Amino acid sequence: xxxxxxxxxxxxxxxxxxxxxxxxxxxxxxxxxxxxxxxxxxxxxxxxxxxxxxxxxxxxxxxxxxxxxxxxxxxxxxxxxxxxxxxxxxxxxxxxxxxxxxxxxxxxxxxxxxxxxxxxxxxx
Numbered sequence: 001x002x003x004x005x006x007x008x009x010x011x012x013x014x015x016x017x018x019x020x021x022x023x024x025x026x027x028x029x030x031x032x033x034x035x036x037x038x039x040x041x042x043x044x045x046x047x048x049x050x051x052x053x054x055x056x057x058x059x060x061x062x063x064x065x066x067x068x069x070x071x072x073x074x075x076x077x078x079x080x081x082x083x084x085x086x087x088x089x090x091x092x093x094x095x096x097x098x099x100x101x102x103x104x105x106x107x108x109x110x111x112x113x114x115x116x117x118x119x120x121x122x123x124x
Contacts, residue, residue, distance in 0.1 A: 006077075008101070009075040009077050009094070010065050012024050012029075012103065014065075016051050017063040018055075019055040021048060022048070029103050030099065033106065034106075035047050035107070037108055057083075058084060061083055062080075062082040064081075066080060066124045073098045073099060075096040076096075078092075078093050079093075080113075088112070089113050090112045091113060092111075093110070
């Protein structure tokens with residue numbers, strides 16, 4: 001049975017977090033990927049290199065997926081991303097646009113988790 005786009009998006013994020021960046025790209029990314037991370041040029045290679053650098057610096061990165069929503073060719077994944085076990089991390093939302101089963105466009109936004117939040121509900 002073929003995996004859903006939602007399952008593919010989650011698998012991509014987990015592979016990248018575990019350092020399997022090139023394998024994740026090979027399996028899930030279209031070569032002409034467009035991404036919208038404001039800190040890097042918008043091409044696939046620059047984002048891949050940044051992900052590899054982050055994986056090398058943070059070999060114990062954790063991506064704890066809280067929810068994933070699939071609608072048509074778009075998938076939204078809401079995660080708690082931590083660089084290591086001691087890190088408070090960030091609430092991160094990745095938005096994927098798929099075409100022919102591959103990721104062709106990617107957005108991501110994040111909010112650091114504060115040490116002392118007044119919100120009793122928490123970030124998740």
